[in-house]
Amino acid sequence: MVLQQYKIVFGGTMGAGKSAAIKTLSDIGVISTEAVNTDTQSHQKALTTVGIDYGEISLDDSTKIGLYGTPGQGRFDFMWSIVCKGAIGIVILIDHSSSQRLKDLEFYLNAFENLGTNIVIGITHLDLQHDQKLKIYRDWMQIYKKDFPLFAVDARKKDDVLLLIETLITKLEIQPAIML
Numbered sequence: 125m126v127l128q129q130y131k132i133v134f135g136g137t138m139g140a141g142k143s144a145a146i147k148t149l150s151d152i153g154v155i156s157t158e159a160v161n162t163d164t165q166s167h168q169k170a171l172t173t174v175g176i177d178y179g180e181i182s183l184d185d186s187t188k189i190g191l192y193g194t195p196g197q198g199r200f201d202f203m204w205s206i207v208c209k210g211a212i213g214i215v216i217l218i219d220h221s222s223s224q225r226l227k228d229l230e231f232y233l234n235a236f237e238n239l240g241t242n243i244v245i246g247i248t249h250l251d252l253q254h255d256q257k258l259k260i261y262r263d264w265m266q267i268y269k270k271d272f273p274l275f276a277v278d279a280r281k282k283d284d285v286l287l288l289i290e291t292l293i294t295k296l297e298i299q300p301a302i303m304l
């Protein structure tokens with residue numbers, strides 16, 4: 125018998141991993157709803173839909189925690205206060221691979237600090253940081269119209285260097301004319 129039901133809210137940017145986090149924690153199939161924005165006074169688009177996820181995790185026989193994912197976009201912040209009512213804690217997820225990551229952190233902390241004091245921050249997509257670091261090279265190549273494959277490698281790692289060699293060979297196979 126469930127004696128206590130608590131609530132934890134997940135906030136943060138779109139794509140940060142709120143739905144993924146709830147899905148991975150939940151004992152039940154996650155319910156994802158599309159809620160219609162009825163707050164037309166502050167938000168013009170009456171039919172804008174927002175995604176809210178709901179999952180549950182049982183810590184023991186008598187404690188169940190409802191996991192609520194909030195819509196990420198700032199224009200739905202009016203919903204955050206509704207969802208946070210009565211929550212025992214808030215998880216803020218920040219996508220490290222976003223160039224806005226610190227601005228995101230500031231924005232979501234400012235918003236959720238007003239809605240609760242028990243807050244934990246999760247930085248996600250750290251495994252993609254190579255891509256983030258490579259972005260300056262990719263941007264440069266785009267500006268100067270250079271179209272070359274680009275990878276993050278550790279020159280001490282055989283597999284990494286092999287990838288460079290294999291890429292060269294693959295390119296040769298596709299376009300034999302480029303042979304030097």
Ligand SMILES: Nc1nc2c(ncn2[C@@H]2O[C@H](COP(=O)(O)OP(=O)(O)O)[C@@H](O)[C@H]2O)c(=O)[nH]1
Pocket residue numbers: 136137138139140141142143144145193196248249250251252
């Ligand atoms: N590479 C990587 N992908 C992640 C990570 N966390 C979440 N994702 C993926 O990022 C995508 C967006 O996550 P989602 O949970 O839908 O974000 P939400 O908009 O916050 O609900 C999904 O494909 C997730 O599987 C992470 O740490 N690394």
Ligand SMILES: [Mg+2]
Pocket residue numbers: 142143144175177193
């Ligand atoms: Mg989601």
